[in-house]
Amino acid sequence: MTLPVRPETDRRIDELLGVFPHKGSALLPALYLVQEETGQVSEESMEYVAGKLGVSPAFVAGVVSFYTMFHREPVGRHHVQVCRTLPCALRGANDLMAHLKTRLGIRDGETRADGKFSLVSVECLGACDRAPFIQINDREYGPLDAAKMDDLLKRLE
Ligand code: FES
Structure with a gap:
């Protein structure tokens, strides 16, 4: 499977998983890292993050749609x-x-x-x-x- 992020970002998300007692708690910082790299949180990215954290893509989508700081579509520089x-x-x-x-x-x-x-x-x-x-x-x-x-x-x- 092709990653929607660079290996470096994937590695940083793995590091986050070691910081939190529950993998799901790394959701917000993981989404930040994805958005920092790609400028948005796409459907593909949400599925990727869900897989890393062991939560459902629907849960990730719910969080992304709740917080205005996450962009589902590309935004300006x-x-x-x-x-x-x-x-x-x-x-x-x-x-x-x-x-x-x-x-x-x-x-x-x-x-x-x-x-x-x-x-x-x-x-x-x-x-x-x-x-x-x-x-x-x-x-x-x-x-x-x-x-x-x-x-x-x-x-x-
Ligand atoms: S009303 Fe709180 S920052 Fe504008």
């Missing part, structure tokens, strides 16, 4: 998540989202044609004190306004 929950909404998240849509030329849930940016609104990112708050890949930014957002985009472009 800079994956922009904008919090839309009330504290951020009250501090301008809707305006920030509208600004991002205009600047990036894409709608909520889309990836730019050049693959550089994808944009999605999400529920609370856990940094309400920094509202309005966004996350780009693993990095967090907030509080933001249109001007700060433009500076950030300039650096990423």
Whole structure:
């Protein structure tokens, strides 16, 4: 069987299995490793991880669909998540989202044609004190306004 990940990633997942008392507990970090390498968690990857951890592919699919940080489809190199929950909404998240849509030329849930940016609104990112708050890949930014957002985009472009 051809692995959907590099042997190095397969080895790192094997290492994870030795860290947790139950193999299934390695699910989230294993999925992170897969996504880190491939940019998404495909059906094939979910079956692979399920096999490694001794859980069902349906269980893995349930976990992947629950957490917004896992992508079943490829996303942009800079994956922009904008919090839309009330504290951020009250501090301008809707305006920030509208600004991002205009600047990036894409709608909520889309990836730019050049693959550089994808944009999605999400529920609370856990940094309400920094509202309005966004996350780009693993990095967090907030509080933001249109001007700060433009500076950030300039650096990423
Ligand atoms: S409400 Fe936006 S980070 Fe919590």
